[in-house]
Amino acid sequence: MKIGELAKVSGLAAHTIRFYESKGLLPKTNRGPNGYRSYDDESTQRLARIQCAKRLGFSLEDILTVLADSGPADGLDHEKILHQLDVRRLEVETLMEGLLAQRAEIILFKERLQENWQEGKCMQVDEMFEENLPIPRNSTSQ
Numbered sequence: 001m002k003i004g005e006l007a008k009v010s011g012l013a014a015h016t017i018r019f020y021e022s023k024g025l026l027p028k029t030n031r032g033p034n035g036y037r038s039y040d041d042e043s044t045q046r047l048a049r050i051q052c053a054k055r056l057g058f059s060l061e062d063i064l065t066v067l068a069d070s071g072p073a074d075g076l077d078h079e080k081i082l083h084q085l086d087v088r089r090l091e092v093e094t095l096m097e098g099l100l101a102q103r104a105e106i107i108l109f110k111e112r113l114q115e116n117w118q119e120g121k122c123m124q125v126d127e128m129f130e131e132n133l134p135i136p137r138n139s140t141s142q
Helices: 003-010 013-022 041-055 060-067 078-118 135-142
Strands: none
Touching: 003 013, 003 041, 013 041, 041 060, 060 078
16 A cells, blocks of 8 residues: 555554654555555554554654564564553653642642732742742642
8 A cells, every 4th residue: 555545544644654664663665666655554553553652652762662673474572562561651650740749739839829918928939949838748639
């Protein structure tokens, strides 16, 4: 199939498919006598894998790491995939912890601002330093 057909089947733009090919995510294709790229069903499957990995938050470099050793006959390295999924899950959990702490600080900061404003005061510079905004442990659940 030509790149336009692959774009339609995959839902990706032709320039994205060419980009993935240039980065090695999609193997170089054969070209017909007319110079057009010719893709097969393996290309469709490969693009589906790439799209799935991107939805899960993997970088193109991570995706390339997993796909690097797989060919049409080889299949994917299951252990490598499971490892990459564990690594990504830990990254997400770390991001979530950081976001929850940031959320708690926002809630506390807003409360402090409102208290100061009700008293007719502005928040002072020294009050804005992290050590002056103690975050209660239970505020992450608010």
